[in-house]
Every structure is written in C-alpha cells, then in structure tokens.
Amino acid sequence: MQHPTINPLGDTFGAEVVGLDLSQPIEPAVVEELNQALLDNIVLVIRDQDLTAQEFRNGMANFGEPMLQHREAFRLPECPDVSRIINREKMRPAAMWHTDHTNHERPPKATILYARKLPAEGGDTCFANMYAGLDNLSEDSRAQIEDLVTLNSMEPNNPTYSAGDRDEFAQAVRHPMVRTHPETGKKALYFHVSKALDIDGMETPKVRPFLDDLLDQAIKPENSLRHHWTLGDVVICDNRCAVHRADPNYDQAEERLLWRIILQGDKPVK
Ligand SMILES: [Fe+2]
Numbered sequence: 001m002q003h004p005t006i007n008p009l010g011d012t013f014g015a016e017v018v019g020l021d022l023s024q025p026i027e028p029a030v031v032e033e034l035n036q037a038l039l040d041n042i043v044l045v046i047r048d049q050d051l052t053a054q055e056f057r058n059g060m061a062n063f064g065e066p067m068l069q070h071r072e073a074f075r076l077p078e079c080p081d082v083s084r085i086i087n088r089e090k091m092r093p094a095a096m097w098h099t100d101h102t103n104h105e106r107p108p109k110a111t112i113l114y115a116r117k118l119p120a121e122g123g124d125t126c127f128a129n130m131y132a133g134l135d136n137l138s139e140d141s142r143a144q145i146e147d148l149v150t151l152n153s154m155e156p157n158n159p160t161y162s163a164g165d166r167d168e169f170a171q172a173v174r175h176p177m178v179r180t181h182p183e184t185g186k187k188a189l190y191f192h193v194s195k196a197l198d199i200d201g202m203e204t205p206k207v208r209p210f211l212d213d214l215l216d217q218a219i220k221p222e223n224s225l226r227h228h229w230t231l232g233d234v235v236i237c238d239n240r241c242a243v244h245r246a247d248p249n250y251d252q253a254e255e256r257l258l259w260r261i262i263l264q265g266d267k268p269v270k
Pocket of ligand 1: 094098099100111244
C-alpha cells in the first residue's frame, strides 16, 4: 500500500505530495485522502513522477473523469485525453489569469499539468485562490457581480484552434461570475478573462477593462502561489476556486512542454 505524505506549500494554500507513484494502484482510502487534500489545499504538487501518457491518464482518473480537450491538434495520438501545452506550433504561454475551458457547459473541475521539458530558468506556473479573490473585492464590486453572467466563447484570434474546434464550440456558454463550489459549498470568483467576451447587460467594450479591474482587486501576493517546476512534477489545480497563468518570462528559444489532463466538472451554479 502507498503511504504518501502531504506537506503544506504556501502560507495559505497549496500542498505537495511525496511518496506517491501514480503508475501504481492507489488504495481507495488514499484516493479519498488525496481528493480531500485537493479540496482543502486547492493546488497539489505530486513530486517525482515517471509516467507514460497512459499511466498519467490512469493515475489522474483517481481524481475524476478525464475530459477531451479542445485544440484537437495537440492531443497525444496514443492517449487523446492527454494534450500538449508547448511554446511551439503557434501556441503561446497563457500569461493572463484564467480558469480552463469555460466555453464548455460543464467546464473542467480540475486541470492537471505534468512537466516533460523545461527551460533552464523560469517557465513557472502561478495560481491564485479565488475564494480569497472574491473576499478581496470592494463592497461595490462584490455587489455589482453578484448576479452577473459571462458569455464564454473561444478567443477569435487564437491560431491553435482548428475549424473543427470552432464548429464544435460555436455557441457562447453562460456562467455565473460568483459560483458555489459543489463540494465545499464556498463561493468563489469565476471567469476566464479572455473567453468571457461578453457579460449580460454590459456593453462589449467595457467587459475586458471591467474583468481586468476585478483581477487587480482579487489577486494579491497573499492569495497567490508560484510553482517553479521540477521535471516529474504533476500539479493539480481545482478550477472551481482558482485561476492560473503561465509566466512567459523565460527564453522562448528553449522548449517548454507540459502534458495536460482536464477532469469533467459540473455546470457552475451561483
Ligand atoms: Fe490554463
């Protein structure tokens, strides 16, 4: 039986898991402990993994149901539930704060990244706790967003989406800006800054500055966490209460490759 140890990472959220091999069976009691640790800590860093794509997929299925990702060209042929995140093939680091795949009716509850190739320096991924992000808003902003709904679509200018991707996700999807986490019952601020192209009742040109201002208010050093990658790290982030971004400040001549899995989530509710 595996007996992983879970250690706090940041002052306020995030934990690392050591002594766990995702390629091996995990006892149900340990699976339950890890899932609870994700709810409690929002981000888990599982150290020292050496996995094939299929092992990665099967190991992460202990946390939920892997979900097919858009960007069909980046799915691994040998295991389509695993996609590549790479600074090549017109893909750019996602440098703005966001939560993944909000153009889906049931966006992923978690995003999982597995470091495969890293630049010599930099290439960090940053996370922010959006339970705290909601609390950080001014009273006026909090009241203003209480009943607002975003309309989420694929970014029109992103060259990594195929015509097939765009056909499949042509319809804008509505989500509440304040969502209640289906497992913890706590409220969090919820939006993808570049997929929320519109907000019900707001003129389109006002949307992006409005969202940028909310992010400025919401994300402070106290509720953010910077992950400096080591090869073999697997990082799980609870997308229902966190946003993330890639720090693009590294030598783009060097390749950075992460494998990504996303896990099926629920339809967000207020
Ligand atoms: Fe992302």
